[in-house]
Amino acid sequence: MSSIAYISDEKMIEYIRSSGSRNLNFWRLSMRNFDQFSEGSLLFFVDGRYMHSKTREKGIIGYGQAAAFTKMSVDKMWEKYETQNGYHNRDSFIEALQSTNKAETLPKTLQSIELNNIIFFKGPIYLSEVGDKMPKQLESYMYLDKDEQLTQAILDKALKIGIDSWYSSLNPELSLREIVEDKEEQEIRETLYRITHPWSTQQFKLIQVLKEFRHVNGIAYDKKDNQYTIYLPCTSARTQQYAIVGIIETIKKENKDKNLVFSIVLRESAKSSDLFSDYQVVHV
Structure with missing residues (x-):
């Protein structure tokens, strides 16, 4: 499979969780495409606020399913997605871009990954609980299924942990059945990849x-x-x-x-x- 665990901007992820949005425009400065990552692949959110007390690895707190890939300017991105960029106003969005870019100047083009059907877990999931530990030196992202089939293990763990209570209250139609269906789809995709x-x-x-x-x-x-x-x-x-x-x-x-x-x-x-x-x- 081609699932990815990505170290995500904490403010962006928290805004999406607290607002209850099921959709996120996951923007990137890099124009380089992921290997075998396409519509239907899962992107898991790694949040540095949830550090394992012993292994010191960062926790995975949720995921979204890739729906579309585009490249566009900063202005076009805000015009199209607005708060689905993960910020309550344009100024906060620009500030996050400048911080990530480590410069006051803005990049001419950003990569956009539309994520749908977002789900947040009731607690963080650590890779050491389901397989290998997440590398401490991880700076951006990692493929989850190169050596082990970690996607299925993470989703199995999510079914045991449950869905974030606040997020669930804002999305009353959301249930564990959706995680089960996502797991089934990823199993089919894994067969097709092979x-x-x-x-x-x-x-x-x-x-x-x-x-x-x-x-x-x-x-x-x-x-x-x-x-x-x-x-x-x-x-x-x-x-x-x-x-x-x-x-x-x-x-x-x-x-x-x-x-x-x-x-x-x-x-x-x-x-x-x-x-x-x-x-x-x-x-x-």
């Missing part, structure tokens, strides 16, 4: 037509209610049908407890295959 099928250039182009869905490793998926529809590109049923059915069986085997529907994506004029009779077929 599929190393060599899609052709034409298949990659074909699946990109489905811009409204989330994409992982040349495969698109959509979530509606509690059902996932997984889209696989096929530009030649004759030569690709067996490989695609094999991929479907792998996904099904690793996600037996989930409600999955599979859809084969074909070009408008392409012929289907009898092997695809058990699946939906979409022509684009």
Whole structure:
């Protein structure tokens, strides 16, 4: 998977928590993209105020799910997101930018990561409780699933701890079920990341037509209610049908407890295959 734990601005995170907002524009000075971090990935908030008494590692206090990535000017960012930038007014936002940039001059462009469905935990979670310790020298962020599958362990721990009481009171519709659903989605994404099928250039182009869905490793998926529809590109049923059915069986085997529907994506004029009779077929 591609989840990230990011040392977050304490004032920004506290403003979002105390206001009860489920959305945050997580801005960055760096223009460099994260590896394999895309729409649907989770970004966990690391808060330096919650230091472990023994290990001295910083605690993780919540997370949000990436929904969009853009780059824009400071003025455009405030105009578009306003208080969803994590500050109650523009002056506070500018002050935070200057502090992070360590200069009075403002950067010309910022990276924007829209986070939705934010959740704060009832207490901090420390990586040493679920796996490796967080590096003391960590200055910005770390990938959580490079050596261990820490995302699932953190979400399991969050289910035991519960949701922040104040945040929950401001979002009465929020429940632990949402964490369960996030965990399920990340499990599906992990399966898709592990599929190393060599899609052709034409298949990659074909699946990109489905811009409204989330994409992982040349495969698109959509979530509606509690059902996932997984889209696989096929530009030649004759030569690709067996490989695609094999991929479907792998996904099904690793996600037996989930409600999955599979859809084969074909070009408008392409012929289907009898092997695809058990699946939906979409022509684009």
